[in-house]
Amino acid sequence: MGNLFRKPNVVYKTLTEELLIxxxxxxxxxxxxxxxxxxxxxxxxxxxxxxxxQMEILLGDYLPMTKRKNSKYLTDxxxxxxxxxxxxxxxxxxxxxxxxxFQTESPVEKADFVFRIIDKxxxxxxxxxxxxxxxxxxxxxxxxxxxxxxxxxxxDGPKPAANAIVEKLDEDKSGVINVxxxxxxxxxxxxxxxxxxx
Numbered sequence: 565m566g567n568l569f570r571k572p573n574v575v576y577k578t579l580t581e582e583l584l585i586x587x588x589x590x591x592x593x594x595x596x597x598x599x600x601x602x603x604x605x606x607x608x609x610x611x612x613x614x615x616x617x618q619m620e621i622l623l624g625d626y627l628p629m630t631k632r633k634n635s636k637y638l639t640d641x642x643x644x645x646x647x648x649x650x651x652x653x654x655x656x657x658x659x660x661x662x663x664x665x666f667q668t669e670s671p672v673e674k675a676d677f678v679f680r681i682i683d684k685x686x687x688x689x690x691x692x693x694x695x696x697x698x699x700x701x702x703x704x705x706x707x708x709x710x711x712x713x714x715x716x717x718x719x720d721g722p723k724p725a726a727n728a729i730v731e732k733l734d735e736d737k738s739g740v741i742n743v744x745x746x747x748x749x750x751x752x753x754x755x756x757x758x759x760x761x762x
Contacts, residue, residue: 575612576602576656587657591664601663605656613653616643623662640701642681675750678760679743689740695726698760706759713755729756 576583579602587598608618620639642665646658654662665677682690682698699722706714718725733741733749733756749756 574655577606577612587660590657591660593660593664598660601660602656605659612655614655614659615653616640619643619654619659619662622659623666644684644697644701646681671751672747674761675747676743678750679746682746682760689738689742690746691740692723692726692730695729695741696722699725702759711758714758717755717759729759 579587579599584595584598587593588595591598593601604622605614606612608614608622614622616639619642623639623642642662643654646654646662661677665674665681668674668677679690680686682694684694684697699718703718703722706718717728730739730741732753733745735745735748736742750760
């Protein structure tokens with residue numbers, strides 16, 4: 565996911581008109597919102613490279629009060645998904661995309677973004693291994709919620725749960741889940757929504 569947005573060695577310290585247009589296009593945010601987030605982003609990180617600990621501070625503003633105690637789990641998952649090259653930081657554009665996820669009201673947009681988070685390598689397919697990774701990341705978060713539907717599914721661990729999800733969602737029997745299969749399941753299946761709603 566990060567590779568879709570990041571230009572190597574670009575810091576985005578100055579909000580040029582071109583950058584504003586690009587930010588509006590990928591997020592749908594207004595210029596005022598982009599400017600406010602840009603100021604906030606660079607008040608936390610001077611070098612334009614946001615680390616995980618810094619992101620947890622910034623994302624706290626977007627989490628409902630009931631989920632703030634789990635901000636570490638959520639930050640880990642979002643950060644890991646966005647930092648696709650595993651260099652330990654994300655840039656301003658990637659940060660904006662993470663905020664969009666927490667703010668969107670559209671179920672289809674949310675499902676699409678969750679799919680992009682799970683799809684670590686950005687190939688538009690979610691594998692069992694990618695599902696295992698996100699379920700492992702969210703394990704502590706789900707245990708704290710004690711949702712019976714989720715508990716039953718993940719009780720035996722991330723690997724069997726990921727296998728069950730692939731079996732359930734893989735309608736074309738390709739062995740992977742494509743975006744339309746995932747979005748369809750998100751819209752129809754309460755357990756899938758609960759599993760992947762941060």
